[in-house]
Amino acid sequence: MHRKLRICDYRPLMDQLKGASPPGPPVLFPSQGDANYLTLSLLGCIKSIESLCSRFLWNGNITSKAAEKVSWNVVCLPRSEGGLGLRNLSIWNKTLSLKLVWLLHTRSPQAEQLHIILCSVQPPSLSSVRDCYNWYVDDLYLDSFNTARTWESVRDRSSTVDWESVVWFGGHVPRHAFHMWVTHLDSLPTISRIAAWDHNVENSCLLCNAPDENRDHLFLRCRFSERLWKMIIRRLGYQPFLFHTWTSLIEWLRMKDYTCPQTLHKLAAHAVIYHLWLERNNHLHNAVFSSTDRIFKNIDRHIRNTILARRGRKKFHSLMCTGLRFS
Template sequence: MLLNLRPLGERFLKSKIGNGHNAFFWFDCWTPFGPLIKFLGNTGPRSLRLPLDAKVSDACSEVGWLLPSPRSDNALLLHSHLTTIRLPSQASHADCFFWEVNGTKCSGFSSSSTWDALRPREETKRWTKSVWFKGAVPKMAFNMWVTCWNRLPTRQRLHAWGVIPTDECCLCSKEPESRDHLLISCDFAAVIWSAVFRRLSRQSRPFLSWAELLSWSRHASSQAPSILRKLAVQVSVYHIWRQRNNVLHNNISIPPMTIFKFIDREVRNIISGRRHRKRWQPLMLLWLG
């Protein structure tokens, strides 16, 4: 397994040339070009007249480098670089090897910085706090996360993949079943959001896009704190999607106001289960009010 990871590790293991007795000319990263066997290709040993097991010290003498004239652009770059470094034959100290990540020399091996370099983090999404917050129900937060990435297997996506013959919405059969239609503009979803608005934000108008829904969930007011809005959004999205699956797979249709009763009960249960937390204590009255 370690040998299989060698091509990955050569990005980080660098060599600083001293007398050139330990560093391999072709395989160690002692120049800015990485392993020279890759930089010059498999014909490099023949064109430079150096065997594969040659050390860096084998490529120079007391007066200079023992390399033939360059015959390629890469060989010319190597020659130009060699004119800027000290001859190994003139050094008394041994070669040293070190771990370098993103141009920074590490004190030994750093697993954390290496992992960050191998798996760079993307910029934090604006909707992150609408998905992950203290007290969120894991299954609903995960469903919300998939929804924000627009990765739900809606009928529009399934139709585009050639899995199903039609893309019409399961709940209204009027338009293609995209994420925004199913969860926002569908007549079924609109009834549920109207019921949510009556509880939290009576002056709100229907959502026009998914971004507008996320913006509403991040907004806070005395009657509807942000945490209550996020909870209501996650529970509503979860139950709308669940009802869509119920219609699609079980052919069971339930009226939207009945679904809202499930949402109402779910929100009450979640708040009751977290009533000992200071931020959650006033939420029940706000939801019922």
């Protein structure tokens, strides 16, 4: 192309993407083919597409402005490094552009001859020996371009996290795991975080009216949350106990014992965190209040349904029997 792309050049693509956005819950993990389709050489177009992806991720639609809780750079990290594993299109574009550089040197003799004729310039040659090319990445010389290795070399990185298996365990409920991920990163708009931006907001817990509604208080130390946790812990076959810090909850979810399977621990904890946040938002936005008994029944029914839906998986074979043993 003899000039840079303008907005009017890629507007049809943006209109097609907006029109192709399906209704319903957002698809969090596009395929590699989708990423290839979205890869363009224009930074502005890529940023526009990433903006649509961000809106779809956080809002479930692409019309309203994204209420981002976690930065896009973190979202695009692998799960093992604390992200969701989405592709950063800017870096993916760079990776595929490097592939074009490789293809320039590994084209067929016919294509090379055509290029020579079109350019009318004889390529320089210091030797009669045919040139050979290797792709050098991560201290390795490869005979051909390797997209996966190149992507791993140029992408953003972060330190490996030790809580990946707590959030993204096999058989997790997607909406619960996603909410657990945001909660673990302490990115939920709790009253304490909102009060840090707006000092006119009264910083008190919406479930128990105690001061300072932060993550640890809302989900672990609130009187309402404590009553619900005691019911859940007893339902799992333990003597009631409480968690006083988020770290202690994560450590408990990583522990193995003979009383209750680890998968059931995580299913229950995810469900508790998710339903507590729902209850908190119902207090705030709808002035609707539910008892801990009602929430417990909803969680218990949801866990049973989850186990039944996954009963064909090896980890879930005995979970229903374990759950019924302490009912």
